[in-house]
Amino acid sequence: MKIDSHQHFWKYDPIRDSWIDDSMETIRRDFFPDDLEDLLEQNGIDGCVAVQADQSEKETEFLLHLANENNFIKGVVGWVDLCASNVSERLGHFSKNPYFKGVRHILQAENNDFMLQKSFQHGIEQLKQFDLSYDILVFPNQLKNSIALVERFPEQRFVLDHLGKPNIKDGEMDNWRADIEALAKHPNVYCKLSGMVTEADWNNWKPHDIYPYIEKIINAFGTDRIMYGSDWPVCLLAGKYDEVFGIVKEYIRQLTKDEQNNILGGAAASFYKLSA
Numbered sequence: 001m002k003i004d005s006h007q008h009f010w011k012y013d014p015i016r017d018s019w020i021d022d023s024m025e026t027i028r029r030d031f032f033p034d035d036l037e038d039l040l041e042q043n044g045i046d047g048c049v050a051v052q053a054d055q056s057e058k059e060t061e062f063l064l065h066l067a068n069e070n071n072f073i074k075g076v077v078g079w080v081d082l083c084a085s086n087v088s089e090r091l092g093h094f095s096k097n098p099y100f101k102g103v104r105h106i107l108q109a110e111n112n113d114f115m116l117q118k119s120f121q122h123g124i125e126q127l128k129q130f131d132l133s134y135d136i137l138v139f140p141n142q143l144k145n146s147i148a149l150v151e152r153f154p155e156q157r158f159v160l161d162h163l164g165k166p167n168i169k170d171g172e173m174d175n176w177r178a179d180i181e182a183l184a185k186h187p188n189v190y191c192k193l194s195g196m197v198t199e200a201d202w203n204n205w206k207p208h209d210i211y212p213y214i215e216k217i218i219n220a221f222g223t224d225r226i227m228y229g230s231d232w233p234v235c236l237l238a239g240k241y242d243e244v245f246g247i248v249k250e251y252i253r254q255l256t257k258d259e260q261n262n263i264l265g266g267a268a269a270s271f272y273k274l275s276a
Contacts, residue, residue, distance in 0.1 A: 001276055003074065004040060004048040005268035006161065006194040006229025009033065009066055016054060024237055031233045033070040039232070039241040040072060046265070047074035049229075049272055051135065051161075052104050055079050060094060067099035074274040075101035077135050082123025095130040101272040102133035102157075108165070112142050115149050124153055133157040133271060139165050143179035150186045157188055159271060162195025162231065166213055169201045177216050184220035190271050191221050193248050193263065194229030197238035205238060207247050214251050223259035227268040 010017065011030050020028050040048060050063045050073050060078030067073040076099045080090045094100045107115055114120060127134055136158055138146050143164050150158050160183065166176040183189055196210050217226060228248050235244045252260050268274065 001047065001265045001269055001274070002045045003227070003265040003268040003274065004045050004230050004232070005159075005227040005272070006051050006192050007036065007048050007232040008053045008234065009036075009050055009063065010053055011062075026236050027233050033066055033073065036232060037070070037072055043242060043245050045245075046276075047072045047274070049073075049075045049077060049101065049268065049274075051077040052079040055106060057081075057090070060100075064094070064097050064099055068097075073099070074269075075099055075272045077102040077104050077133070077272075079104060080123075082126075083117075083119040084123070087123045088126045088129070091126055091130050091132065095132065098275075100132070101274070102135060103127060104135035104137060104161075107136065107138050107142060107146075112145055115142075115145055121149070121152065124149070124156060128153075128156055131273070133159060135159055135161050137161045140167070140176045140179070143176070143183060147179065147183050147186075150183065150189050154186070154188055157190070157271060158186075159190040159192060159227070161192050161229075162199070163191065163193070163213055163217055165195065165199055168196060168199040168205075168209060168213060171209070173212065173216070180216060181220050184225075187225075189221075190225040190227060190267060191217055192227050192229040193217065195231040195234070196247065197235055197244055198231065200238065202238040207250065210247055211251055214248070223255060223262045223267075225267060226263050227271065228264050229268075 009031055052059050063076040063078055067076050078100060080103050082105060136146050193214060197205055200209050230241060230244050232241055252263055
């Protein structure tokens with residue numbers, strides 16, 4: 001089963017979605033399952049994981065509704081307030097839906113120490129009882145605290161979104177690589193090959209700008225803890241779906257068939273516990 005482990009849906013709201021600024025006019029509209037299904041089929045992908053883009057339970061309900069209505073949406077990574085005193089109750093509520101697979105908070109929008117505060121870590125601690133994963137969305141300067149976070153929860157499943165958002169556009173790698181290698185030493189942490197074209201030069205990137213970052217991720221995590229994700233429709237800012245998928249597909253041709261299958265679906269299915 002081939003899986004796109006990271007994509008989004010939304011009904012565009014100019015106030016809620018103010019992060020979509022003037023430079024992002026391409027994605028300043030609605031994106032629903034009908035817009036994605038044909039793209040997945042054309043690229044031989046069997047299903048996807050829908051990830052939250054808004055910090056609200058309404059967003060989680062919206063994504064779960066879409067998953068209930070569309071068989072190719074295999075799982076949802078939603079949002080629950082992990083700092084709330086009733087976090088366990090809310091996680092229990094959403095966990096009644098079999099498509100609810102994990103939680104994400106947009107840590108890149110918080111100060112660096114947010115993830116280390118007691119209330120947030122209390123929320124992370126509650127995930128395991130519901131067998132839920134956690135998606136880490138951070139900038140490179142937040143990776144050290146991400147390492148500290150995962151060290152405190154060795155039994156919790158974590159996945160790093162977008163490679164930790166390295167500065168591909170300027171070819172920066174050294175500090176990012178050292179932190180990635182430290183993070184990857186924790187066997188409960190996976191990584192998504194996603195969000196790469198939007199960290200490159202949107203209008204002038206070439207696959208060879210991105211390949212060195214994929215190489216470092218594979219060297220650090222191995223192929224059994226890496227999963228492909230398109231980051232559609234955000235990826236449309238810098239490339240079409242088939243171009244984004246093509247970067248990963250072309251690079252991993254050098255790997256064995258089993259290793260390719262892990263990256264293109266096996267790791268995602270295992271991590272998120274997806275059903276066909």
